[in-house]
Amino acid sequence: MKKYCFGIDIGGTTVKCGFFNTDGEVLDKWEIKTRTENNGVNIVPDVAAAIKGKIAEKGIDMDEVAGVGVGVPGPVDEDGNVPVAVNLHWGFVPLSKELSELTGLPVKVGNDANVAALGEMWKGGGVGYHNVIMVTLGTGVGGGIIINGQIVTGSNGAGGEIGHIHVDDAIEETCNCGNKGCLEQVASATGIVYLAKKKLAASDAPSVLRDGEVSAKTVFDAVKAGDALAQEIAEEFGRYLGFACANIAGVVDPQVFVIGGGVSKAGPVLFDYITKYYQKYAFSACRNAKFALAKLGNDAGIFGAAKMVL
């Protein structure tokens, strides 16, 4: 009888570890350092040791553990191999096989953004839904696509790479991906600053944003305070993101968009700007899609990882 599982979220600095019961309750949560030196050769053994240590500490039987789910910052193929993960200093790592051999447990591996989407569906902003789009607005724009409760990995591990949906031919700056006009350039925290600086330079209109640092936070604080220029910036942000979400809906017709990442701390005010343009651009049958805030924060990864093995 399986009673427990592990959810592991490997990041470039720390590995987040969760010990769960099969109902999805976190029984224990801790972090270990990600040792990236020597091409990250220690990372998998460190994770295995953390799992075996926890099993010993809790005095549970191996047979009671359903398995280990792992999220990694990089593409993952169908066999649980990681072709490359820059932030971990990894070249090809057969992660599922290695970790399974070291722990004696079944292992499932997924890309961290996709795994976080699964976590939000299971225990966060997407609870009650099985067709979910996770939109993570951080330094960049990440995404995860869940259809019928399953992660859409994509043929090249690029399923849910919605930050690189093309949204504007007029943008002359180059995105980190090499293209121009990507969603990430105008809807991430960095993108909002880009929009703000352009807007500030284009007029002499008064704005609290002219005093002090411009960030996604100061922009949305100003929006809430009624600053007209900040609201124009939010309109632009909302138009780009609403447009992208509408086009995503034209492909997979989700029940809910869950918005996470640092920018989502601005709260429900975001929806005032996104849904207006979503409604404008979306195919009529898809206009009933919900928009919700992510709830699990940095824990989405361990939840989603755990869910993969249940």
Place this chain on the structure above:
Amino acid sequence: MKKYCFGIDIGGTTVKCGFFNTDGEVLDKWEIKTRTENNGVNIVPDVAAAIKGKIAEKGIDMDEVAGVGVGVPGPVDEDGNVPVAVNLHWGFVPLSKELSELTGLPVKVGNDANVAALGEMWKGGGVGYHNVIMVTLGTGVGGGIIINGQIVTGSNGAGGEIGHIHVDDAIEETCNCGNKGCLEQVASATGIVYLAKKKLAASDAPSVLRDGEVSAKTVFDAVKAGDALAQEIAEEFGRYLGFACANIAGVVDPQVFVIGGGVSKAGPVLFDYITKYYQKYAFSACRNAKFALAKLGNDAGIFGAAKMVL
């Protein structure tokens, strides 16, 4: 032991019927009239009679039949109900239940565009792939999304409604869906004529298109004959469709785009124009996606329907 199955494609004028073995060979193929009068009340009994008649004619046992797959021109919910199908004059029809009761066989139901996509994956332009986008360029633009061999139906039955992806803010005409600037307005047979007429009106440049009827066929015939103005029209068409395909790839990262419908009769010349812009707009990891022509024509529906029950 299951040896046979039926694939049925219900259209507004005729019902296409296929009798298959479980390897996917068509053993028999025929059509019956779609009787849409009286809210299409005869359609399901007519289909049931066609199936039972064929079973009797072939002298096979009911136990040898795996089931009946059906494609319908409208949305389909998870239980095989059809909420509405305008072309069949149907309101709500519990198709799966009704046809199953009338035939004594298991029945699976899908939207016709999605079902055709499954057919092309199984026995047409998408053979060998399991992540397939079908793009049907006919009077409108339809689509079907196949992920891991499964149809993406969508929460409202609108999965794959790619004809209503927004591609241009500058289009002032209204699409049949009520929005403005949909892919269908510029990439369908009708859309190509729209682009051609605008292009012809905007200049005095010579073109064979100035003599006689303008259609998707005459435009692409002129493209192949080296007509410069026709080639400009094809560039516009390719830019819109390449852009839409790139954004679809940013969501689900498919292996192949299969292009079907009347416009696809133009042949591989289409790819010269589509892939150029696909490469420009797509996220780098997705640029290896293939483009292929559909192969099954009007039979894609019966093949996909059959595949649903195997």
